Amino acid sequence: MMNTARKIWLIGVGTGNPAHVTIEGMRALRDAALILVPHKGQGKDDLAEIRYRIIAASGSQAKIVHFEYPKRDPGLPYQERVASWHDEIARRWQAAIAAAQTDGPIALLVWGDPSLYDSTLRIAARLQPKPAVQVVPGITAIQALTAAHAIPLNVVNGSVHITTGRRLRADGIPQGEDTVVVMLDGQCSFQSLDPEGVHIWWGAYLGSDKQRLIEGPLGEVGNDIVQTRAAAREKHGWIMDIYLLRIG
Structure with missing residues (x-):
């Protein structure tokens, strides 16, 4: 069970080139106890594979757990659609973290930088109890x-x-x-x-x-x-x- 002391590191990994991940980002991946990797469905296996290559390049020994990314409901108005989608992603994070049964920092690899046109911070804020979130900046698109x-x-x-x-x-x-x-x-x-x-x-x-x-x-x-x-x-x-x- 995650408690308020549990750390979540949101690591910017640029546009997917392992050489673009900062030294700080590589260190965070090595120090993580658990890394969550989203799978986005058929035809998008490359996206997960890029993340796995970055993790391998870092030398991390963390436990890696994948989760399936939900789809947005096209029948909802845009703002409601996005909010509902973020709620479901947060639930899947929470379930994956609970199932992993690990202690120590949790890492997620974020395209570009988590602070620019990305919703990972908003999703992390939905977790209960709230973790301690740290952003490791990356090269932006x-x-x-x-x-x-x-x-x-x-x-x-x-x-x-x-x-x-x-x-x-x-x-x-x-x-x-x-x-x-x-x-x-x-x-x-x-x-x-x-x-x-x-x-x-x-x-x-x-x-x-x-x-x-x-x-x-x-x-x-x-x-x-x-x-x-x-x-x-x-x-x-x-x-x-x-x-x-x-x-x-």
Whole structure:
């Protein structure tokens, strides 16, 4: 049974390249007593395998327990759907932890960084009794994207707006913004924009041997990105991608 002294380490593992995991992250994996690994269903075995490779590279001797990731209920309104999904993930964490019957720190490997566009912290807050949560930061998809394209994130004296595909479709590019980073976009929402004067840098499977990069004026490369993304997702069964838009 977990008590209030039980520690949970949320370890950012970047975009899946073991070389991108920090020394602190590798040390946390070695010091963990239990590591929880989600399995996301048929066609997404690669995601679990990447986690297992990172664990192996760390030299960890922790007990590894996997749990099945639940699916969202498409019949619910968006906010309610996400909240219900998070509740169920927390229940599965709790069940996996209880079944493992171990003492000591618990670790979960989080894509990118747990503090940026990730819900792991919100899920951990649902556990009862509440554990002591520690975040081990990792390389973000934003860092991996700008590094892969060898571009700076911002222009001189410019701001950066980070959003999702859902918000981009609903709101467009906020007035006055010159750099917009779009995450969690399964619908290529840049298609809803007026492409005039917009440059895009897109990347998928960043830092891996599957990495794909496309950049150019949105009006010229937008369709190429849509087609490349669809083909890659069909081939691998999953995709993680991100893009940066520069206006002007």
